[in-house]
Amino acid sequence: MSVWDDLVGQDRVVEQLQAAARAARAAVLAGRGEAPEGNASLMTHAWLFTGPPGAGQVTAARAFAAALQCTSPDLDLGGTPGCGFCDGCHTVLAGSHADVKQVRTDGLSIGVGDMRALVLRASSYPTGGRWSVILVDAAHRLTEAAANALLKGVEEPSPRTVWLLCAPSVQDVLPTIRSRCRLLVLRTPPADAVADMLVRRDGVEPEAARLAALAGQGDIDRSRRLAVDDQARARRAEVLRIPLEVADLGGCLAAAQRLVDTAKADAEALAETQDAKETDDLRAAYGASEGSRAPRGMAGAVKELEKRQKSRATRTRRETLNVALGDLLGFYRDVLAVQLGAGGAFANEDQRPAVQRVAGEGAAENTLRRIEAVLACRRALDRNVDPLLAVEAMTVALRAG
Amino acid sequence: MARKSAPDDLLAPLTVAVGQEELLLDRAVAEVVAAAKKADPETDVRDLAPGGLQAGQLAELTTPSLFAERKVIVVRAAQDLAADAVKEVKAYLEAPAEEVIMVLVHAGGAKGKGLLDAAKKAGAREVLCAKLTKASEKLAFIRGEFRTLGRAASPEACQALFDSLGSDLRELAAACSQLTADIEGPIDEAAVAKYYSGRAEATGFEVADLAVTGRAAEALERLRWALAVGQPPTGITYALASGVRSIGRLATAGRNLRPADLARELGMPPWKVDRVRQQMRGWTGDGVAAALTAVAEADAAVKGGSDDPAYALERAVVAVARASRISSRPY
Ligand SMILES: [Zn+2]
Numbered sequence: 001m002s003v004w005d006d007l008v009g010q011d012r013v014v015e016q017l018q019a020a021a022r023a024a025r026a027a028v029l030a031g032r033g034e035a036p037e038g039n040a041s042l043m044t045h046a047w048l049f050t051g052p053p054g055a056g057q058v059t060a061a062r063a064f065a066a067a068l069q070c071t072s073p074d075l076d077l078g079g080t081p082g083c084g085f086c087d088g089c090h091t092v093l094a095g096s097h098a099d100v101k102q103v104r105t106d107g108l109s110i111g112v113g114d115m116r117a118l119v120l121r122a123s124s125y126p127t128g129g130r131w132s133v134i135l136v137d138a139a140h141r142l143t144e145a146a147a148n149a150l151l152k153g154v155e156e157p158s159p160r161t162v163w164l165l166c167a168p169s170v171q172d173v174l175p176t177i178r179s180r181c182r183l184l185v186l187r188t189p190p191a192d193a194v195a196d197m198l199v200r201r202d203g204v205e206p207e208a209a210r211l212a213a214l215a216g217q218g219d220i221d222r223s224r225r226l227a228v229d230d231q232a233r234a235r236r237a238e239v240l241r242i243p244l245e246v247a248d249l250g251g252c253l254a255a256a257q258r259l260v261d262t263a264k265a266d267a268e269a270l271a272e273t274q275d276a277k278e279t280d281d282l283r284a285a286y287g288a289s290e291g292s293r294a295p296r297g298m299a300g301a302v303k304e305l306e307k308r309q310k311s312r313a314t315r316t317r318r319e320t321l322n323v324a325l326g327d328l329l330g331f332y333r334d335v336l337a338v339q340l341g342a343g344g345a346f347a348n349e350d351q352r353p354a355v356q357r358v359a360g361e362g363a364a365e366n367t368l369r370r371i372e373a374v375l376a377c378r379r380a381l382d383r384n385v386d387p388l389l390a391v392e393a394m395t396v397a398l399r400a401g
Numbered sequence: 402m403a404r405k406s407a408p409d410d411l412l413a414p415l416t417v418a419v420g421q422e423e424l425l426l427d428r429a430v431a432e433v434v435a436a437a438k439k440a441d442p443e444t445d446v447r448d449l450a451p452g453g454l455q456a457g458q459l460a461e462l463t464t465p466s467l468f469a470e471r472k473v474i475v476v477r478a479a480q481d482l483a484a485d486a487v488k489e490v491k492a493y494l495e496a497p498a499e500e501v502i503m504v505l506v507h508a509g510g511a512k513g514k515g516l517l518d519a520a521k522k523a524g525a526r527e528v529l530c531a532k533l534t535k536a537s538e539k540l541a542f543i544r545g546e547f548r549t550l551g552r553a554a555s556p557e558a559c560q561a562l563f564d565s566l567g568s569d570l571r572e573l574a575a576a577c578s579q580l581t582a583d584i585e586g587p588i589d590e591a592a593v594a595k596y597y598s599g600r601a602e603a604t605g606f607e608v609a610d611l612a613v614t615g616r617a618a619e620a621l622e623r624l625r626w627a628l629a630v631g632q633p634p635t636g637i638t639y640a641l642a643s644g645v646r647s648i649g650r651l652a653t654a655g656r657n658l659r660p661a662d663l664a665r666e667l668g669m670p671p672w673k674v675d676r677v678r679q680q681m682r683g684w685t686g687d688g689v690a691a692a693l694t695a696v697a698e699a700d701a702a703v704k705g706g707s708d709d710p711a712y713a714l715e716r717a718v719v720a721v722a723r724a725s726r727i728s729s730r731p732y
Contacts, residue, residue, distance in 0.1 A: 183716040248434055249686040250653025253646065386635075389642045393697035396690035 001081035003063040003070075003089055008197050008220055009189035016184065017060065020044070020318035021067035022083035023149065024162075028130055044182045045157035048139070048173060049166045051186030054219025057166040058137045062187060065100050065164060068131045099126040102135040103285075111304075112145035119153035122161045127340035132161045139165035140172035147174050154180045192258035198227050211350050217330050222323065235262065239324045240331055240351055243358050252395035260388045263320035267313040275309045277305055318381055321391070325378050331355065332371045339364040351378065406526035411436035413526040414497050414503040417517065419480075420530030423569040426506050429528040430475055433504050441471040451478030457487045463498040479505040480513030487516050493522040535571065539563055542570060546577035547588065554580075554588040561593040561626050572625045594629040605632060607641030608718060612643045613680050613692075617722035624718050625711075634710045638700040641721055647677045649689040688727040693720060694718030 023042035049057040066089040067082030075081060103114070107356070111224065118134055126132040136142075142150060154163055154177055154255050161319055165181060167173050172391075173181075195213035197220070198204040204212065204227045215236065216223025232294040239259070245251040282305055286298040297299040330347035331354075337344070338359035348355055359367075377394035381387060411433050418429035430448070437444045438485030447462060454476055462474055476482070482490065497503070507517050509531070521527065533539050540559055547554040554577075562580075566572050584592050608627055611620035627637060651674065652669050654660075664671045697715045702713035 247652065249689055251651055252651050252690075253653065322669060380697060380701050383701045385700045385704060386642065388646075389638070389693070389697050389700055392642075392646065393694045396693050399690065400684075 001147075002080070002084045003066040003093065003099055004080075005084070006059050006201075009193040010056065010060065013060060013184050013186055016042075017064045018080050018082070021064065024068055025075065030329055034060060042379050043291075044162040045179040046154045047165065047184060048170065048178055049164065049179035049184050049186065050169050050172075052188050053214070054221045054223075055186040055188060056220055057186055059137075060184070060265065061137075061164040062093065062258055063103070063134050065097075065133045065135055065162075066131060067111065068162065069100065069128065070362050084145075093235075095325070097128075099128050099131065100133040100135065100203045102137060104137055111143055112149050115142065115146040115149040119149055121293050122153050122163070123158045125158070126160050130160070132158070132328055133164060134161070135164040139177075140167040141296040148178065155173065158241060159210065174391050189220060191218075194218075194220055198224060202228060204228065214345055214347050214349050215327075215330070217326065217347050219326075222326075229359075235250075235324075236327050238262070240348065240354065242328060242395065243335075244354060246395050249396065249399065253392060253397050256388060256391040256395045259321065259324055259391050261338060263317045263324070263387065266320040267316040270316050271309065271313050278305060280381075316371060317387065321381060321387060324382075325374055325394075329371060329374050331358075332367055332374065335359045336364060336367045338370070339367060370398050405521075405524045406531045408526060408528070410526055411562050412440060412502060415494065415503050415520060415525040416503065416521055417505045417507055417520045418528045418530050419507050419517065420509050420532065422530045422532045422570060423573060425528075425530035427683070429530060429698065430506065433502060434475075435472055437471060437473050438501055438621045444473060446473045446475070448475040449477060451481060453477070454482060454486045454714060456483070456489065459486070459489045459493055463501050470500070471718070473504065474501060475504045475506065477506045478508045479516055480510065481508045482513065482516065487513070490516060491519050494519055497523075502686070503531050505714045534694075536563065536592055539568065539570070539573065543573055543577060546574055547581065549665060550578060550581040552581045552588060555590065556571055557590040557625070558588050558621075560622060561590045561629065565593065586660070590626070590629050592626040595624075605637035608637055609640040609682070609721075612641060612721040613648060613684075613725055615683065615722050615725040618723035620718045621715060622720055624714055628711055634714055635700070637714055638696055638703055638717065639672070641696045641717060642700070643720060644680075645689055645692040645724075647673070648681050648684050648691075649686075651677045652681055652684060652686075682724050688724040691727060692721045692724035695724070 004018070005016055019042045021043075027043060033036050041192070047061070049061050051057055057184035057280065063082055065079075066084070068083040069092050070083055070086055070088045071088040072079055072081075072083035074083060084093075088097070092100050097100060101118065103118065122132055124132065136150070137151075139147075148161075150165075152316055153161075165173065165177070169346075170178050170183060191210075191213040195206070195209040195217060198209035198212060199206055202224060208227055212223045212227035215226050226236065242255045242259075245255050279302060282301060283298065286295045286301065288298055331351065334346040334348050334351075334355045335358050336342075337346070338355060339362075346352065346355060375395050376397075377390050380390035380393065404722075416429065416433055418426050420426065424568050434444075434446055438444075441731045459474075462472070474489070479490075485512065489515070493503075497619055505520055505525070507513065507520075509517070533542055542562055543559045543562055554625055555624070562573065562576055580588050580592065605627065608620050608624045624637065626729070628634070647667070647669065653662075654655070654663055654667060658666060660671055664674050666673060669677070699717035701709045
């Protein structure tokens with residue numbers, strides 16, 4: 001199984017990356033005085049992976065990183081870089097390759113200190129003699145200072161350094177940075193390709209995989225979670241009750257409260273498991289032991305960590321809400337499809353009766369207005385509107401007309 | 402019946418200050434004393450504390466002295482005088498002494514009413530010092546204070562002062578003279594805010610209470626004041642939202658719940674439930690929906706760095722007040 005197999009429905013991107021990996025290999029060989037092959041301009045020092053959420057930006061970037069470190073003997077015979085079996089591919093995918101550094105944000109913003117260290121590291125020559133790869137999995141979460149530090153690294157790349165940046169869209173990245181990157185846009189993967197992957201990779205039953213792939217609406221991670229996680233399925237079912245509950249005002253207010261409470265519970269659950277461990281790790285890194293004086297500088301570092309954890313909790317809450325809004329949006333799109341007599345598969349194949357019922361109760365104009373209300377709620381949350389208020393404004397708009 | 406003395410005749414032989422507003426009573430006394438001293442710097446002032454008038458004392462006080470000096474006799478808490486003393490005062494009123502100005506300070510109630518009637522019958526100049534209970538009266542008082550101090554203050558400034566200091570006249574009067582002394586130029590809302598922001602009681606919740614009961618004009622005034630004293634706009638949208646939400650929840654809550662259960666279900670203390678029930682009148686489901694939408698828009702404007710967050714809030718306040726009167730779909 002090659003490193004490219006996890007990319008679902010991204011044939012064009014895969015072709016482009018494979019060509020770049022070949023060119024990269026040629027450049028390495030040329031540097032060693034061996035005969036170059038291929039077109040060097042296919043390779044570049046900075047890449048920006050964008051696409052709809054869950055389309056697999058990070059998966060694509062990691063596969064490319066593996067291909068750059070691939071040591072398969074087949075390469076000499078014209079094989080495609082990224083075999084998935086050699087030591088290079090394997091260690092990159094496992095996250096232990098010495099020349100591949102992935103900046104995992106886990107929802108925490110990336111500070112300027114981290115970024116300066118990375119830029120410095122990137123300028124050193126790769127120990128394995130190939131490429132020094134820095135993968136930033138959420139370039140849109142760089143603080144402004146960090147983004148400026150990154151810009152320095154991207155502006156003056158060492159000959160063997162490759163920056164792989166991932167972000168939801170080009171607009172999320174500083175113009176000065178994106179103008180120095182080659183842009184790769186992943187597309188929304190088709191549902192049958194996602195279902196296929198769920199069956200193949202995760203051993204999901206074909207029918208369950210089909211429903212999960214449709215419900216995920218192109219977000220592979222979300223589809224997988226719906227396929228394998230009972231709680232995620234239960235949450236979705238709860239959200240999709242909302243269109244049937246908003247007939248009266250009491251239902252609107254209750255639904256909004258429930259949605260926000262759930263999101264809060266998610267954030268708290270995450271905090272419980274993650275925050276304590278991170279804080280412990282940080283203390284351990286400073287060599288602090290129970291009962292002794294805190295080492296110099298630790299208090300400040302802990303405070304900084306707590307600040308970042310708090311902003312992550314906010315973001316988790318918002319993301320849970322966004323997932324719920326995505327489910328609602330899919331529901332009303334299906335309703336609209338029924339009202340307009342459009343064919344094709346539903347995102348909510350499993351909710352057909354509810355979709356039919358809501359479709360029968362109103363006209364397409366009402367549905368369009370409801371879709372607009374869901375989108376407005378998403379914008380409001382982006383603008384930091386109080387979550388309960390934003391969701392209430394949405395549910396009361398779903399009620400009207 | 403003797404001819405009644407004119408209200409502005411500070412040197413009238415008899416003045417009754419009637420009422421329970423301490424500041425005004427004190428002022429009524431002080432005015433007479435000041436006028437008397439102005440007319441004759443040698444005036445002898447006898448200010449008798451409550452209960453300070455002993456039997457027989459009045460005759461002694463009112464007997465013309467050798468030098469025929471002018472005298473001011475102040476009888477405080479005249480409604481509480483003992484029966485003997487009342488008799489003596491009444492007797493004096495029948496035959497007042499020349500060169501004596503008497504000031505009776507009387508609460509004005511049923512107690513000691515005979516003495517008050519006798520004083521009126523004797524032609525007393527009357528100064529009304531009733532407690533100011535209405536906001537409009539207090540505002541008039543504040544305006545009067547500034548006028549007396551010879552300074553112009555904007556209506557908003559008067560309102561702001563009233564909003565921040567509340568009801569105590571002494572405090573209001575002190576604030577007026579403080580502002581007059583400290584501020585050069587016109588006294589406006591901002592000047593008041595600068596001095597008394599620490600005392601501000603105009604919270605977002607007051608704005609919300611006014612808005613949800615449809616009192617748009619008052620809510621707007623309170624909003625301006627709240628912003629002038631530095632209340633954060635987000636606190637105001639929060640208060641508006643929770644005011645409207647409470648109405649929506651109570652209106653749609655189970656009809657058959659016992660009050661304690663209802664309070665628990667709504668997550669409000671019982672007194673709040675009663676209050677929201679009062680505010681609920683006139684609201685409909687469409688009203689709640691429209692109001693929540695408007696407040697959410699304002700919250701976005703306030704947080705999204707709108708050019709004019711104050712205007713966004715004003716719009717929301719007006720929308721909420723109007724929504725409280727939307728008569729269409731029920732809940
Ligand atoms: Zn390999």
